[in-house]
Amino acid sequence: MYRSKSLNRRRAATARTPVTISIVLMLLALAVVPVWAAPARPFPEVIPLPNGWQPEGIVSGRGTDFYVGSLADGSIYKGDYRTGAGEILVDAPPDGRIAVGLAFDPRTDYLFVAGQTLGEAYVYDTITGESVAKYNLTLRGAGFVNDVIVTKDAAYFTDSFQAQLYRLPLAPDGSLPPPGIVETIALPAEFGAAGFNANGIEATPDGKVLILVHSGLGALYRFDTEFEETIEIELGGATVNFGDGLLLEGKTLYVVQNQLNEIAVVQLAPDLYSGEVVGTLTNENFDIPTTVAGFGNALYAVNARFGTPATPDTEYDVVRLLQW
Numbered sequence: 001m002y003r004s005k006s007l008n009r010r011r012a013a014t015a016r017t018p019v020t021i022s023i024v025l026m027l028l029a030l031a032v033v034p035v036w037a038a039p040a041r042p043f044p045e046v047i048p049l050p051n052g053w054q055p056e057g058i059v060s061g062r063g064t065d066f067y068v069g070s071l072a073d074g075s076i077y078k079g080d081y082r083t084g085a086g087e088i089l090v091d092a093p094p095d096g097r098i099a100v101g102l103a104f105d106p107r108t109d110y111l112f113v114a115g116q117t118l119g120e121a122y123v124y125d126t127i128t129g130e131s132v133a134k135y136n137l138t139l140r141g142a143g144f145v146n147d148v149i150v151t152k153d154a155a156y157f158t159d160s161f162q163a164q165l166y167r168l169p170l171a172p173d174g175s176l177p178p179p180g181i182v183e184t185i186a187l188p189a190e191f192g193a194a195g196f197n198a199n200g201i202e203a204t205p206d207g208k209v210l211i212l213v214h215s216g217l218g219a220l221y222r223f224d225t226e227f228e229e230t231i232e233i234e235l236g237g238a239t240v241n242f243g244d245g246l247l248l249e250g251k252t253l254y255v256v257q258n259q260l261n262e263i264a265v266v267q268l269a270p271d272l273y274s275g276e277v278v279g280t281l282t283n284e285n286f287d288i289p290t291t292v293a294g295f296g297n298a299l300y301a302v303n304a305r306f307g308t309p310a311t312p313d314t315e316y317d318v319v320r321l322l323q324w
Contacts, residue, residue, distance in 0.1 A: 044084040052312040057102040058302040069099025089129045101147030107174030114145045137166040151207030163192030200246035213243035234274040245291025261286040265324040
């Protein structure tokens with residue numbers, strides 16, 4: 001019987017089709033077989049710092065970097081949230097500095113450091129570890145320069161002994177002012193009372209409003225940077241006693257209460273004139289935490305261990321816990 005060549009070709013193609021499909025399906029199946037890699041290593045719950053470090057301030061930097069200052073000699077430690085590893089970035093400046101509160105400016109990679117009773121502020125380059133600038137904010141021994149926050153146009157420092165803030169104006173690109181360019185801003189009288197007063201400081205993303213905590217009164221304050229107006233934030237009768245470092249995430253404010261080994265969670269009103277303490281966070285590893293930084297959905301609090309004698313062998317660490 002006569003068959004055309006075209007018909008033979010069609011039948012040959014039809015005969016090969018099931019084989020071809022089988023091969024394709026097999027290749028697809030192999031392509032979607034999961035490659036089981038080792039599970040990702042979880043972020044460490046406790047990150048050790050060098051023995052004898054005497055930490056107080058902590059701040060997040062680029063990526064998974066963080067920085068912790070030393071009360072002992074003004075050194076700066078650079079660590080990694082992911083691995084828990086780290087190294088000393090600034091090693092005991094020769095002029096006898098103290099490092100308390102810290103703030104990081106991503107525009108310049110500069111680290112701003114409060115200098116406690118020395119009345120000074122320092123700026124370091126976190127890429128090189130070099131000291132970029134030093135500012136005299138107040139007379140040595142007169143105040144207690146405690147914490148710092150950087151906004152788009154200034155760095156603000158608190159003073160726990162004197163009723164005033166210090167402002168270093170910054171250029172839009174984060175450039176620093178020359179030495180001696182420091183503004184002093186008066187605060188209400190309660191910030192100059194005997195005892196420990198202004199402590200932690202935070203800022204809204206636009207820098208128009210600062211939030212201060214008064215450690216002695218256990219109160220929060222709203223500071224308008226344009227009109228330099230300070231008003232207590234109404235908390236419905238609640239207090240944040242022993243308030244230390246602050247962290248603002250949206251309208252949620254975290255207030256470290258150092259001696260209580262807790263972090264108060266305050267839900268602020270949109271205008272920041274009032275708020276509600278909605279809960280507290282704690283951790284079995286807390287040992288007088290002083291300040292807190294945020295990364296992802298976690299908080300990182302540094303243990304100052306003020307109740308433990310500080311020796312060269314005393315252990316210190318940073319504790320991780322989930323946000324509210």
